[in-house]
Amino acid sequence: MFKGLWQRWFGNSSEQKVNINSAETMAEYQPITKHYVFNETGNIMLCATADSIDSFDDNIKSAFMDVSIFFAAMTKALSSTENPVTKKPFSIFNYQAVKNMLASSGVFVETNVEEGYFASEGVGGALGAELIKTVLNRNFDDNQLSFAKGMLNGMGYQGVDEQTWASLEPSHQDLCRSGNIFFIGELLLGLPQTSAVLINIEPHSVDEDSGQMDSDHQSLFKLGLKNEKKHQSMGKTRNWKYKKRTYLFIPPRFFENNIARLGNVESPEFADYVKTLEQSLTPLCKQVKQNGTP
Template sequence: MANSNQKPVKLSNPPKNPNNVQGTKYYVFNETGNIMMSSTDQNSAVISDSVRDVFAEVSVVFAAMTKAMTTSIDPATKKPYQLYDYEPLRQIIDGSGMFVQVTEESVQYSSESVGVQFSKELIEALLGLATGTGELAFASAMVQSMGNAGLNISQNSSKTNAEIGNIIFVCEYLLGMPVISALVVHLDTKKNQQTLSVGPCVKESSTSTTLTMQKDTYLFVTPKFIKEYASDLMSVETSAEYSQFIDYLKGIISGKSIITAVTLSDGATNAPQALVSGTTYIMVGENFGGDTGTLELGGTSLSVNSWSDNAIEFVPRTAVTTSAVIQLTKANGKDVSATTSSAYTVNAQPS
């Protein structure tokens, strides 16, 4: 602990050292512009397989986020969320545990450019990336799509949250070390409605445009429970683990209870489908609620030892010979909140 009587050391700028040289970075975007790859090494062949796997996992997570958002129902409109709706994006960022916020800025962007040039300059300003004469082919489509989504959201009187947003993953390979961050830009469509209605991204006449936005930067941590996705991206759509991951993200958006596993008492080893009476098991998931509810297997109650929002410790006390799913009902709930994906039986404890 610092000594309160100790005199502070005066901080001064270090002398210039010719041996300290900033590395050159090379970059490329995917087709939609939502993933940026950057490296200090121009030769991609030197990137190790483990780093490639980490970067490939970002593609899978982005695909799962997109599908979860566009297949979740917006309670305000009773229709699926739009791709650029900020509300489900924020819920995934806040609830998934994959994002650690490092900066938060309120930014204002003004420009007299129009059309494609406006879109390119806006993306450059947000990324802090001067591409010079280089093209950002995706910029126009991205900005125009966000503008159209903003108009739809701002004109919907049933929406209390009228923000649009977008996320760009930045995958950097810096001197042999992979670093992944996520840039999230969102703006209030009500406050920017006039600008959005003018449509600077498509308008070709001279105009001065000002947008007020929030720019948040996150450190992105790949989820440990996604296994081997990067090695076979073409097969993830049929993967049970991938579908489970999408359901997990949808549960974050909707607040719906999601059961991801039933394990032994260690919380890691999957329980057999033939449970044993008197043995302790743990149900793992999300949105179980803080108050104790009930668990049933084939109409037989399971004894609950402890109950939290993401884990339930339980013990079956009675043999159940007919295979059935475990049903979870939250406290004060009349209907079943969630069921296991697998069916179970309960065997009597060996004498």
């Protein structure tokens, strides 16, 4: 019996062996077309293959609902906490605050950290679009990235000017680092997976070879505010240094059991979860107070 099964599964051992390293027998990778859509602020991106779109059932929607609830809770927790350095509320554009919150959330696992350079000669929304394409490593249509200019504006608002930055202690500078987070919900061949990409970018352009600030350095955020129609590119490509952290989202049983109540921002469960996230910012604020507020 076993011999018959063996021959059925693996063939006759006396048959001529196939060279698995032969180029003719190697499987060829064929990329599958993916479709992308962003929410209004650009912080949540859904990615799906064509066959997956047809089977977008309630179970799949629930898988992506978890991260939407976390995003809402995180945004509220950040805006409810004052940055002790800038005296302005934290936001999703504060790199260090979001990094601390992800690390303390219990639902995100860091899987990769990388550094690189982003290059562009554009201004305004075109500059923001180039940044998004670089950090997410995808060639989006610019029409999908209408939020790009607002993203740069929000990142700039969380920072401080160059003179103030130079006068701050390192621990205070950490609380003024601009960044952004992208939650990515993927549905590939019917299999859902959610990840997050957190970026931090140094605001002033640098020389890519030396990594030092350009002699005629420009602020990414100031260039991002310019109107593309009124400020044409001067043909000079500038480089900015960025850091990118990638996380895998693992929703706990807590989300599954409370998904309906957490979806209601007025519910006690949602308020308790926001409070839990707020507590992750306490060590940052205490550190500044111990060192003295600038």
